Amino acid sequence: MFSPILRRRFQNTGTEASSSLIHGWFLAIFTILCLSIPTDASAQTYRFTSVQIEGNQRVEAGTILTYAGIARGETVSAGDVNDAYQRILGSGLFETVSVEPQGSRLVIRVTEYPTINKVAFEGNKRLKDEDLAGFIESTSRQVFSPTKAERDAAVIVEAYEQNGRVNARVTPRIIRRSDNRVDLVFEIFEGRLTEVNRIGFVGNRDYSDRRLRRVIDSKQAGLLRALIGRDTFVEDRVEFDKQLLTDFYQSRGYIDFRVTGTNAELARERDAYFVTFNIQEGQQFRFGEISTVSDYEGADADDYQAVLKIKPGVVYSPTLVENSIARMERLAVSQGLDFMRVEPRITRNDRDLTLDVEFVLTRGPRVFVERIDIEGNTTTLDRVIRRQFDTVEGDPFNPRAIRESAERIRALNYFSNSSVDAREGSRPDQVVIDVDVEETTTGTLSFGVSYSTNGGVGLNAGFSERNFLGRGQTLSANVSASSDNAQYSLAFSEPAFLGRDVEFGFISSLTETQGETNEPFDTILGAFRPSLTFPVSENGRLALYYHASYGEMDDYFGQFRDDPTTVPIEPNGILATEATQGGLFSSGLGYNYTYDTRRTGLDPNSGVLLSFGQEFAGLGGDREYVKSTARIIGQTRVLNEEVTLRATLEGGALNFFNGQESRAIERFNDQIIRGFEPNGMGPVEGTEHLGGDFFAALKFEAEFPLGLPEEYGISGGAFYDIGAIWGVDTTNAVGPVASTGFKDRHVVGVSLFWESPFGPLRMNFSQALKKEPGDIEQTFDLTVRSEF
Structure with a gap:
């Protein structure tokens, strides 16, 4: 007999043994099964x-077999079959691919990508279809590729980003057509312009944000943002702005200036950027001691020192150093000293903030220009680009001269992009100059409507081409007409006449008027003037010209006519007498000399423009006279270049000979000072203004910011003008003639300047402080702003 406890233990032991036996059998069976199943796919x-290929229509079966890489009768693994599948699919020729082993036969089924029937764009307004088509790779009659379509969509998005639309989205979609064709449609969401809402600067001490914003090309979004393209954010433009800032500061002696970084933050709404330039101005340096030494045999250092124009104490500028080197090298060429190089050695004096410059005359390497290769010009002739080089094939190579030529090519404004690089030629002592340009539009066609209180509504049309027939010539034509006048003009210029630095040009014009308010007679004025203009010094140019003109006064209807409805038997008054002379011809020669230091002066903030000319008539024709005019303008910027001060002095004299007297259409009668109407001051008979044989004017003006946001483009000004017109023959006068002698007028006023999308406009509000009886005041006038 077993006790209950022993009985339970026995039973448990039996159960555990049975369970262990069952587990052992299962483990053995599982091991056998695992060993019978291949663990590596490649083992099969x-x-x-x-090999059977199905579904291909355009792609040859042999091409598919080449991608598969499986030959008949070859032993291959399952992994090789999978690799064949991946290669066929990776060819990009098929939409679907299947590779199925069927015994001893391999079946490859493919579905080819469809052919593109046409490519279309939907939703685009800012960029035209033809422009977008030029960006993408996908074209009609091409096999559709999803990868290429996605790549094209990204290119289109990038094009919109370059136009300031960073929110643009492009989705490529296909529309199935018959015969395995599809239409590829790019659905475009252009989004709003991403504007530059604010431009700021950090680290500037000497120049205000307002001044620096005028330096850079990027602009803040203004009132007329829909018409101004420069207020959109373009990353490449910001990089260009950094270079503009560097050039600005370095030209003013800040040699340590650098842009430490830029930060462009996108607003939460993704419709505006906040751009910040982090800068370090450094200290302003001036020229210290200027000296010249010669290591070149035959070059006298004193001769080269004498041609320098920079003096100690002048604000340092790399441009002045470059101009000095150019001046020295030109002297070397004139002395027959080839391969002479001028090396500026600069010593920095931090104690007194000066830079000593020692110009060292050395012999450069004997390297010649092998040839000049020009590419990219489809319209512009090679010779137009080539004449910007002072260097020709076979000349000694001068890197500085090549850089100057590159600047002249860019200054033509014929090309949207240009580059000039030098590389080694066929021999180590020769170089090839590569010029690569990308042309842009150079012609304009304009139509407009004008209105004046005197002439009423007028229409005008104009044509201008800066690169006529790709020859670098300028051709312009304009026609304007209103109810009582018509004007026609034609102008042409060739900047390199006979291949030399001589500009040939001509201007012809015809004007017809019918009794305007201040002219009680009809006129016909015709002129033709060919000219030759050439440099006579670094800053001076001389123009020589021939002039032929025709002037006719007729149909006088002024105040001294006995009966305005009939032609009087005898003329009454000065203008009436002059009108009876009919048409008169004049012919003669003239010259005009201009001296301009604005681009090459020592001070980037100051400049002088001097102009003097004389016109001699008597070379045939009916008139004999000498007409002399002179003008001098000086300008400077003060208060950290925030305020511009300008002074102008001008005058003229008209002298007739052999008993002849001037007529109203020949005398000075334009608006010489503000505050008076054209032909509204000077000698006057009764109520008829006569003009004068002499005039003089002295004008002072200032331009300054008004504290308004720069994006408005509005600034202010103030002026004070003094002027007079006098001198007229009174032999035929009927009524009293006033102001025949010098009587100065004084005018004070304020101006508003607006950099509008239509051009720089100027509004003058003036008040005459001193005037004479008969003068016609003009308290407000709107003109196109002219830059000095």
Whole structure:
């Protein structure tokens, strides 16, 4: 007999033994099964005696077999079959691919990508279809590729980003057509312009944000943002702005200036950027001691020192150093000293903030220009680009001269992009100059409507081409007409006449008027003037010209006519007498000399423009006279270049000979000072203004900011003008003639300047402080702003 406890232990032991036996049998069976199943797919092999390809229409079966890489009768593994599938699919020729082993036969089924029937764009307004088509790779009659379509969509997005639309989205979609064709449609969401809402600067001490914003090309979004393109954010433009800032500061002696970084933050709404330039101005340096030494045999250092124009104490500028080197090298060429190089050695004096410059005359390497290769010009002739080089094939190579030529090519404004690089030629002592340009539009066609209180509504049309027939010539034509006048003009210029630095040009014009308010007679004025203009010094140019003109006064209807409805038997008054002379011809020669230091002066903030000319008539024709005019303008910027001060002095004299007297259409009668109407001051008979044989004017003006946001483009000004017109023959006078002698007028006023999308406009509000009886005041006038 077993006790209950022993009985339970026995039973448990039996159960555990049975369970262990069952587990052992299962483990053995599982091991056998695992050993019977291949653990490596590559262990299974195939041997295909035939390969069947299905579904291909355009792609040859042999091409598919080449991608597969499986030959008939070759033993291959399952992994090789999978690799064949991946290669066929990776060719980009098929939309779907399947590779199925069927015994000794391999079946490859493919679905080819469709052919593009046409490419279309939907939703685009800012960029035209033809422009977008030029960006993408996908074209009609091409096999559709999803990868290429996605790549094209990204290119289109980038094009919109370059136009300031960073929110643009492009989705490529296909529309199935018959015969395995599709239409590829790019659905475009252009989004709003991403504007530059604010431009700021950090680290500037000497120049205000307002001044620096005028330096850079990027602009803040203004009132007329829909018409101004420069207020959109373009990353490449910001990089260009950094260079503009560097040039600005370095030209003013800040040699340590650098832009430490830029930060462009996108607003939460993704419709505006906040751009910040982090800068370090450094200290302003001036020229210290200027000296010249010669290591070149035959070059006298004193001769080269004498041609320098920079003096100690002048604000340092790399441009002045470059101009000095150019001046020295030109002297070397004139002395027959080839390969002479001028090396500026600069010594920095931090104690007194000066830079000593020692110009060292050395012999450069004997390297010649082998040839000049020009590419990219489809319209512009090679010779137009080539004449910007002072260097020709066979000349000594001068890197500085090549850089100057590159600047002249860019200054033509014929090209949207240009580059000039030098590389080694066929021999180590020769170089090839590569010029690569990208042309842009150079012609304009304009139509407009004008209105004046005197002439009423007028229409005008104009044509201008700066690169006529790709020859670098300028051709312009204009026609304007209103109810009582018509004007026609034609102008042409050739900047390199006979291949030399001589500009040939001509201007012809015809004007017809019918009794305007201040002219009680009809006129016909015709002029033709060919000219030759050439440099006579670094800053001076001389123009020589021939002039032929015709002037006719007729149909006088002024105040001294006995009966305005009939032609009087005898003329009454000065203008009436002059009108009876009919048409008169004049012919003669003239010259005009201009001296301009604005681009090459020592001070980037100051400049002088001097102009003097004389016109001699008597070379045939009916008139004999000498007409002299002179003008001098000086300008400077003060208060950290925030305020511009300008003074102008001008005058003229008209002298007739052999008993002849001037007529109203020949005398000075334009608006010489503000505050008076054209032909509204000077000698007057009764109520008829006569003009004068002499005039003089002295004008002072200032331009300054008004504290308004720069994006408005509005600034202010103030002026004070003094002027007079006098001198007229009174022999035929009927009524009293006033102001025949010098009587100065004084005018004070304020101006508003607006950099509008239509051009720089100027509004003058003036008040005459001193005037004479008969003068016609003009308290407000709107003109196109002219830059000095």
